[in-house]
Amino acid sequence: MALRHGEREAAVKPAQSVVSARLAAGAQIVGPVGSVFWHQGEFGSGEDWQLLLKVRADRHDEVEAPD
Numbered sequence: 001m002a003l004r005h006g007e008r009e010a011a012v013k014p015a016q017s018v019v020s021a022r023l024a025a026g027a028q029i030v031g032p033v034g035s036v037f038w039h040q041g042e043f044g045s046g047e048d049w050q051l052l053l054k055v056r057a058d059r060h061d062e063v064e065a066p067d
Contacts, residue, residue, distance in 0.1 A: 001055045001063060004035070004048040011051040023063050024053040 001024075005011040008029065015027035031049035038044075055063050 001053040001060060003051040003053070005051060006046075006048060008032075008049050011049045015051055015053070018053055018055075018063055023059055024055045026054045028052045 003011070003014070008031065011029045011031075015029060018024045019027050029049060029051055032047035033050055034045065035048045036043075036045045053063060
């Protein structure tokens with residue numbers, strides 16, 4: 001499962017929460033990475049931090065909105 005965050009610290013907290021709750025076997029925080037996107041009808045670019053979670057398929061629903 002891959003999530004994105006605008007700042008590194010915003011990725012660290014959910015990584016710690018999900019792994020400590022044993023909803024994910026592990027997490028990696030990667031970045032910053034360049035992003036190019038459409039958002040609310042406007043084209044943009046910027047930098048994000050990626051949060052990669054190792055999650056079993058049957059646990060995805062529990063992890064979709066980590067704290």
